[in-house]
Amino acid sequence: MAFEPEPIVTVCTSDLAGQVRGKGFPARDLDKRWQFGVGWTPTNSMINCFGRIRATPWGALGDLMLIPDPEGQVRLDYPDGPGEHFILGDITTMDRQPWNCCPRSFLRRALADLKAETGLNLVAAFEHEFHYDAADDRVGDSYSVGSLRGVEEFINELIGALRANGIQPDTFLPEYGPRQFEVTVDPADGLTAADHAVKLREITRALGRRHGGHVSFSPVVTQGVAGNGVHIHFSFTDEQGRPVTYDPEGPGGLSRQAASFSAGLLRHSRALCAVATPSMISYERLKPHSWSAYWTNLGLRDREATLRICPVPEDPSVDVAKRYNLEYRAADAAASPYLQLGMLVYAGLAGIREDLPAPVIGHEDPEMLSAEERAARGIATLPQSLEEALQALEADEAASGWMGAELAEAYVMHKRGEIGMLAGKSIDEICQLYTEVY
Numbered sequence: 269m270a271f272e273p274e275p276i277v278t279v280c281t282s283d284l285a286g287q288v289r290g291k292g293f294p295a296r297d298l299d300k301r302w303q304f305g306v307g308w309t310p311t312n313s314m315i316n317c318f319g320r321i322r323a324t325p326w327g328a329l330g331d332l333m334l335i336p337d338p339e340g341q342v343r344l345d346y347p348d349g350p351g352e353h354f355i356l357g358d359i360t361t362m363d364r365q366p367w368n369c370c371p372r373s374f375l376r377r378a379l380a381d382l383k384a385e386t387g388l389n390l391v392a393a394f395e396h397e398f399h400y401d402a403a404d405d406r407v408g409d410s411y412s413v414g415s416l417r418g419v420e421e422f423i424n425e426l427i428g429a430l431r432a433n434g435i436q437p438d439t440f441l442p443e444y445g446p447r448q449f450e451v452t453v454d455p456a457d458g459l460t461a462a463d464h465a466v467k468l469r470e471i472t473r474a475l476g477r478r479h480g481g482h483v484s485f486s487p488v489v490t491q492g493v494a495g496n497g498v499h500i501h502f503s504f505t506d507e508q509g510r511p512v513t514y515d516p517e518g519p520g521g522l523s524r525q526a527a528s529f530s531a532g533l534l535r536h537s538r539a540l541c542a543v544a545t546p547s548m549i550s551y552e553r554l555k556p557h558s559w560s561a562y563w564t565n566l567g568l569r570d571r572e573a574t575l576r577i578c579p580v581p582e583d584p585s586v587d588v589a590k591r592y593n594l595e596y597r598a599a600d601a602a603a604s605p606y607l608q609l610g611m612l613v614y615a616g617l618a619g620i621r622e623d624l625p626a627p628v629i630g631h632e633d634p635e636m637l638s639a640e641e642r643a644a645r646g647i648a649t650l651p652q653s654l655e656e657a658l659q660a661l662e663a664d665e666a667a668s669g670w671m672g673a674e675l676a677e678a679y680v681m682h683k684r685g686e687i688g689m690l691a692g693k694s695i696d697e698i699c700q701l702y703t704e705v706y
Contacts, residue, residue, distance in 0.1 A: 278354040279306050279336045282371055282466045282604040284682045285317040286546070286706070288354075290334060295353060305335035308359055313369055314682055317547070317602070317705045322685025325678055332367055333360050339460070342433050342467050344474055352474060356463055368674040371606035372462075378613040378670070379458045386525060386620055388504045388512070390458040390613060393438075394465035394605060395595075396451055397496040398472060399489045399703070402481025403447040415442035415449075422479040426451070429471050435464045444559075445494035455501065455593075458609060465498075465605035485601035486706040488549040491695050495553040497560060498600050500608065501578065503593040504529075514592035519626040520568055520577050521592060527626035530566055530575055530594065532619020533612060534627050534646065537564045537574050537598065539664035541650055541657040543611045546683060547602035548690050549702050551657075554598065554650050556635060561598035563634040565647045566627040573630070574598045574650065598650055602706055607679075614670035658683055 277298050280290035291306040310326040340356030359370035366373035382388055402419060409415045416423060427437050436454040443450045451472070453464055469485055476483035488495040503513040504526060515523040522530065533540070545554060553560045559571055567573025576595040580588050599608055628645040642648070651657035658680055661668055668676040690698050 273350070275350065275353065277301075279334050279357050280340075280354050281308075281334060281357060281359055282606060283313055283315070284369075284371070284604065284607070284679055285315070285686075286602050286604045287315070287317055288466060288470055289315065290354070290357075302336060302338070305333050305357055308332040308334040310367075310369070313359075313678065314685075316682060316686045316689070318686070318689055318701065319705075320685075320689060322688055323681050325674075325681060331362055333362065333364070334358075335360055335364070340463055340467075342471065344429055344471065346478070354470070356466060368672055369678055371604045371610070372459075374671070374675065375462055375606040375610040375613075376459055378610040378617075382613050382617050385617065387507050388525065389506070389509075390502055390609075391455045391505060391593075392458050392461035392500060392502040392609060393453055393455040394461060394468070395499040395501065396465070396468060396472075396485065396601065397443055397498075398449055398451075398601075399445070399447050399484045399486070399496060400449060400476055400481055401447060401484075402476065402479060403449075405446045409442065409446065410444045411442055413442075415447075419479070419481075422475055422481070425479070426472060426475050429475060430468065433467060433471065435468060443494070445489075448494060448496065455503070458502075458613070462605040462609050469601060484703045484706055486549070486699070486702040487545070487547055487600040487602055488552045488699050489703045491552065491699055495549075495560075496600065497553060497597065498603075498605075498608075500596040500599055500612065501593050502596070502612070511589040511592070513594070514589040516588075520566075520629045521588070522577070522626055525620055526594070528619040528622070528624045529616030530619065531624035531627050532617065532622070533596065533615045534564050534566060534575060535619065535624070536615040536664055536667050538648065538651055538657070538660040539667035540611050540615060541598060542654070542661035542683070543679070544596075544599040544603055544608045545657065546654065547600070547702055547706075548654050548687060548698055549695075550600050550602060551651065551653050552695075553600065554652070562650055563642075563647050564650060565630050565634050565645070567630050570630065571597070572633070575627075577629070602702070611667070611670065615667065618666055654683060654687060 275295045276292040278292040310330040311324040314324040336355035336357040344352040359367045438452040513526045556562045561574040
């Protein structure tokens with residue numbers, strides 16, 4: 269019997285593993301799905317990045333809804349064949365209340381608390397690095413124009429697809445590692461910025477496959493070779509939309525609230541790693557002298573600081589306040605952007621609540637300081653394994669408290685299950701697995 273092909277729409281969530289999972293339905297039924305979405309279960313959130321459920325606090329009990337948000341839509345309408353249509357959404361209880369373990373709702377709550385207590389709105393952008401195996405691997409190609417040759421169609425479609433889906437591209441460049449690229453986008457309000465991060469990863473993967481290759485945002489693709497980070501840029505506006513991160517009289521140009529926010533973020537940065545760098549191989553990147561983060565420090569023009577004050581052109585025509593922002597560098601794409609940004613917000617808000625003074629702004633490698641000098645500045649090392657990061661999260665009662673008891677328990681259980689699955693595997697085997705799933 270003859271028939272017409274019929275597309276589907278998938279409603280998705282970026283889950284505890286940073287994976288985008290969901291359920292689909294015929295596209296013709298979309299209008300009927302906006303209110304109640306699709307059915308979901310609590311234990312779906314315990315599927316780890318390798319597609320397994322090692323443990324769950326809920327078992328087979330419970331029912332939820334995954335409800336699409338019109339702002340979460342992505343459409344990839346290819347001119348030469350079937351495209352994709354997926355929609356990011358929120359996990360709710362059956363009475364449409366935010367579920368305690370919904371990552372997107374967690375970020376929304378964090379942003380609402382920040383605004384209610386301080387009047388601040390967070391503006392953010394996620395800067396991504398990724399590996400594309402369809403590109404040529406040639407000696408000496410770091411930052412080379414030649415790295416772009418042969419993948420022009422992929423790059424051009426990526427830029428166009430981002431813009432068509434409401435994400436404004438800023439830069440695209442070959443990175444230091446072989447077959448490694450970086451893409452940045454314009455900033456947006458906090459929830460939209462996290463949505464953009466999720467959309468960008470899926471759009472990039474989809475187009476990489478369309479052009480005959482595979483994209484991976486894995487923190488490490490090959491042991492000993494430059495890995496892929498995520499740098500989270502952020503600043504603040506007031507209730508009138510005016511930038512308020514910069515104060516020319518403040519330390520390093522930080523306003524009072526931005527300084528306290530920075531101090532809170534660094535105070536809790538060891539615990540934050542459990543969420544911001546949440547894979548076994550994330551800690552292959554967090555090493556000294558690797559152009560990644562290692563020390564819990566605030567740096568000025570320092571690309572190895574956990575938190576960096578970004579440079580602004582020194583020209584009288586530049587409005588510094590509009591361009592001034594901070595960059596959190598101890599992050600990667602094994603995480604859900606919603607959990608990453610939500611935890612950063614709560615850590616910074618804790619600093620504002622306590623009116624913490626600005627951290628010391630370093631102008632040198634912390635390794636060159638004595639242990640006593642580092643201690644006086646509050647500088648420690650970041651965790652050096654996922655298990656150490658999980659222990660830091662459990663030991664930091666404030667940080668685990670921001671998540672809430674149910675989410676904190678589920679998250680730690682989820683990640684320890686991931687660790688258990690990798691027991692006995694070599695670092696090369698682990699890198700290969702993470703490259704495939706991310």
